[in-house]
Amino acid sequence: MKKDFSKISRRDLLGMLAASAAAMTAAPVGAEQPDLRGSIDTVRYRAVPESGDRKNRNLQQMIEQAARENAPVFLPPGTYRISNLTLPDNTRITGVAGATRIVYTGEGHLFDAENVGRIELSNLVIDGSNRLLADYAGGLVQFSGVGEVLIDNCQIVGSRKHALQLERCGGRIERSTISGAGQSGIYAVESAGLEISGNTVSDCGNGGILVHRWKKAEDGTVVSGNRVFNIRANDGGTGENGNGINIFRADGVAVTNNQISDCAFTAVRANSGSNILISNNQCRRSGETAIYVEFEFVGAVVSGNVIDGAANGISIANFDQGGRLASVTGNVIRNLTLKGPYKHEVGFGIGIAAEADTLVSGNVIEDAPRWGLQIGWGPYLRNVVVNGNVVRKSPVGCAVSVAEGAGSAVITDNIFQEMGKGAVMGFEWEKQVSDELADNNSRYKQLTVERNRIS
Numbered sequence: 001m002k003k004d005f006s007k008i009s010r011r012d013l014l015g016m017l018a019a020s021a022a023a024m025t026a027a028p029v030g031a032e033q034p035d036l037r038g039s040i041d042t043v044r045y046r047a048v049p050e051s052g053d054r055k056n057r058n059l060q061q062m063i064e065q066a067a068r069e070n071a072p073v074f075l076p077p078g079t080y081r082i083s084n085l086t087l088p089d090n091t092r093i094t095g096v097a098g099a100t101r102i103v104y105t106g107e108g109h110l111f112d113a114e115n116v117g118r119i120e121l122s123n124l125v126i127d128g129s130n131r132l133l134a135d136y137a138g139g140l141v142q143f144s145g146v147g148e149v150l151i152d153n154c155q156i157v158g159s160r161k162h163a164l165q166l167e168r169c170g171g172r173i174e175r176s177t178i179s180g181a182g183q184s185g186i187y188a189v190e191s192a193g194l195e196i197s198g199n200t201v202s203d204c205g206n207g208g209i210l211v212h213r214w215k216k217a218e219d220g221t222v223v224s225g226n227r228v229f230n231i232r233a234n235d236g237g238t239g240e241n242g243n244g245i246n247i248f249r250a251d252g253v254a255v256t257n258n259q260i261s262d263c264a265f266t267a268v269r270a271n272s273g274s275n276i277l278i279s280n281n282q283c284r285r286s287g288e289t290a291i292y293v294e295f296e297f298v299g300a301v302v303s304g305n306v307i308d309g310a311a312n313g314i315s316i317a318n319f320d321q322g323g324r325l326a327s328v329t330g331n332v333i334r335n336l337t338l339k340g341p342y343k344h345e346v347g348f349g350i351g352i353a354a355e356a357d358t359l360v361s362g363n364v365i366e367d368a369p370r371w372g373l374q375i376g377w378g379p380y381l382r383n384v385v386v387n388g389n390v391v392r393k394s395p396v397g398c399a400v401s402v403a404e405g406a407g408s409a410v411i412t413d414n415i416f417q418e419m420g421k422g423a424v425m426g427f428e429w430e431k432q433v434s435d436e437l438a439d440n441n442s443r444y445k446q447l448t449v450e451r452n453r454i455s
Contacts, residue, residue, distance in 0.1 A: 110141060140181075190214060308335050325356070349370030364389070393417070404428075
């Protein structure tokens with residue numbers, strides 16, 4: 001007998017659909033049900049926003065329980081006022097981006113972890129409220145000896161010291177916004193395979209991203225795709241502060257594809273770091289030298305960078321202390337100034353400076369108000385090749401050292417346009433001692449200068 005569906009009520013139809021859905025989702029008899037508990041329940045631990053518990057023992061207990069159960073801690077939107085949290089191994093804390101705020105209440109530190117395997121923080125606003133940190137606390141968030149640190153899509157603001165301090169850590173710091181630190185945004189020392197990528201670091205007192213080591217050694221940190229701007233040098237000095245990205249004693253570091261602007265000193269500064277790669281960065285309005293490779297380094301590649309506005313463009317320096325072996329290619333440098341943050345023996349307004357075992361090729365330099373190229377300084381010149389560069393609008397296109405003890409240089413196939421005094425000229429330290437050498441360098445047997453074009 002055919003059923004008349006026209007007489008089925010709306011209530012009957014809904015009941016049939018519900019029964020059908022239940023039948024389709026029912027597990028087979030005897031099947032094991034998965035654990036669907038998900039993240040640890042904050043309400044169960046009474047770790048709720050604005051709980052008023054300054055030490056917040058409940059939140060500490062919840063984090064420890066979640067780590068034991070291999071589960072994440074989810075913090076719903078709201079403000080959690082806490083201090084002195086110690087994170088155990090396997091901590092995972094996540095929130096709602098821009099809405100879950102962890103606010104430091106003072107009297108110590110905010111987050112700390114030491115000698116653990118893994119720590120993960122994501123989608124959190126971490127606010128130091130500009131409160132004092134204890135003497136033992138180097139940063140608002142400080143981790144030491146953590147095998148894998150994962151910080152993703154967080155905001156870290158208002159630290160009186162470093163915003164994030166990592167010592168002997170690996171992992172990734174990514175897609176996060178760090179601002180308002182009294183010292184640096186990210187201070188990473190003695191790292192092991194660390195990646196710092198896609199972050200915004202701004203408005204910091206003494207540095208943006210610092211990759212350091214206590215002793216010179218292999219490091220391998222990758223600093224890529226970050227935006228770094230408005231970095232001051234509140235503690236003064238002649239370059240130890242005020243740098244957007246600073247590499248110190250760390251070998252094998254790559255600094256690529258970053259946007260760096262308005263730093264009191266340098267956009268990218270590598271001090272005593274060998275095998276350094278600095279490429280495809282945009283460096284704007286640097287207070288001193290935009291890209292600096294200095295002191296005890298062996299091996300540096302500086303390529304494809306755009307520098308607009310600085311006291312000096314690129315400096316490959318300190319052959320007197322072992323700094324040598326570099327390739328400087330394909331960079332664009334413009335709009336330099338004679339004014340720097342301190343008095344310098346050479347002076348400012350130089351496009352590219354190089355001293356030892358260095359290739360300078362395929363660069364374009366415009367508006368360097370002192371020298372387009374500085375090749376050597378006093379006796380500190382050895383095996384520099386200057387080839388295929390374009391230099392425009394400088395008093396001197398290429399100042400090459402011919403001081404006693406200076407070594408060899410090859411200066412060929414360059415274009416010099418609108419030079420005020422000359423294209424290629426010899427200097428003893430800061431003193432000009434030759435006329436134009438672009439067409440005749442027979443006076444200095446250590447120099448090969450030929451096939452340059454002057455217009």
